[in-house]
Amino acid sequence: MIKRFIKLVATALLISSSLLPWNATADRSGSPTSNVLPGFSSNQAENLLVQSLLEINEGQLREALSTIDQLLQAVPNFRLAHLVRGDLLMAFAQQSTKFGDYQNAAVSDFQEEAKVRIERHLSAAQDGKIPDVLWRMSPEQRYAIVVDTTKSRLYVYQNRDHSPQHVVDYYITMGKNGSEKFVEGDKRTPLGVYIAGKKLDRKLPDFYGEAAYPLNYPNPLDKQQGKKGHGIWLHGTPKDVYSRPPKASDGCVVVTNPDLKALTPVLQQGTTPVIISNSLQWISPGEAKHRQQALDQAVEQWRHDWETQNTERYLSHYAKDFFSENGNLENWSQNKRRIQATKAKVQISLSNISMFRYPNGPASMVQVSFDQDYKSDAIANRMKKQQYWVWDNQRWKIMYEGPA
Incomplete structure (x- = not known):
């Protein structure tokens, strides 16, 4: 039963040999202690999620369940974690047939979220390399944000001694129909170089989370190319949702509310460059x-x-x-x-x-x-x-x- 469950979960989450090398193991060295609520970060949440999936891959189902319970104690609205926990419980009851026990659009979204989070965990260290879009930051630019839509990832770089230094990176959600926005309502995220303006000071619906920072789309090049649309923001998630699937917005870049709060010092000046790419290289x-x-x-x-x-x-x-x-x-x-x-x-x-x-x-x-x-x-x-x-x-x- 255990081997069958491992195979089913690994297949459904796409963490088979195409993503998990045979020597990939759960890394507990950086795991938070049981007292995780104070100062709990989204990267800790992601690490616990990935740890649980790696434990499943190793056949350590009880350890995986303990890890997921620890995660849900700190982040009770993490829907993907709830789905993993539900399947673990069904596996113990010998009722599980496949990940989620059914296949629909919602489960497919969860699989995609798990996939990109695992890929980030297993990606090779960049060893001091930077995104190829960051040629030169001005002395006035304390930070720059680079979004890789193919990896569902937002990278924060700080200008230190005239050189961009990686600070942190976060999981993101982009447009339902992918990237390369062209017309109003196409539900795509634009690609280009933009500026994140100051936080909108008007009251926003809960859908947009803790705050929203407008991007200056369309920029002059967008307009020259005939691109249409407006209202592209960097914003958070509803209170009852920790994270959304990789492709779920109407074109905005969406991060979790804890991540948005962490980005406040980066965004508060209203002049931070946001570079969105779907072909990011590292140099x-x-x-x-x-x-x-x-x-x-x-x-x-x-x-x-x-x-x-x-x-x-x-x-x-x-x-x-x-x-x-x-x-x-x-x-x-x-x-x-x-x-x-x-x-x-x-x-x-x-x-x-x-x-x-x-x-x-x-x-x-x-x-x-x-x-x-x-x-x-x-x-x-x-x-x-x-x-x-x-x-x-x-x-x-x-x-x-x-x-x-």
């Missing part, structure tokens, strides 16, 4: 710095050509399909030639530069943001500016420019 910080060097040079040359009023060289930095709020490259060029015809002396400096590789873009693209100080005899201003640079004919060129 060393040295490789990230190497990739940004050529773009650093291109940005500096653009600034220099503008400051020296070398109009044609300045305009050569713009791609043929360039766009802005004021039109295309032709409109932009006419305006700049008119302004710079006087050859007025100007001073231009850039600071707080950030560079994030744009995920799933139409070409090799990097979003560059900075503070721009512009001074001339007639005007002096400071503004936050944003550009999209693309790799075009073996050089970096600007595809978009506008206020950040």
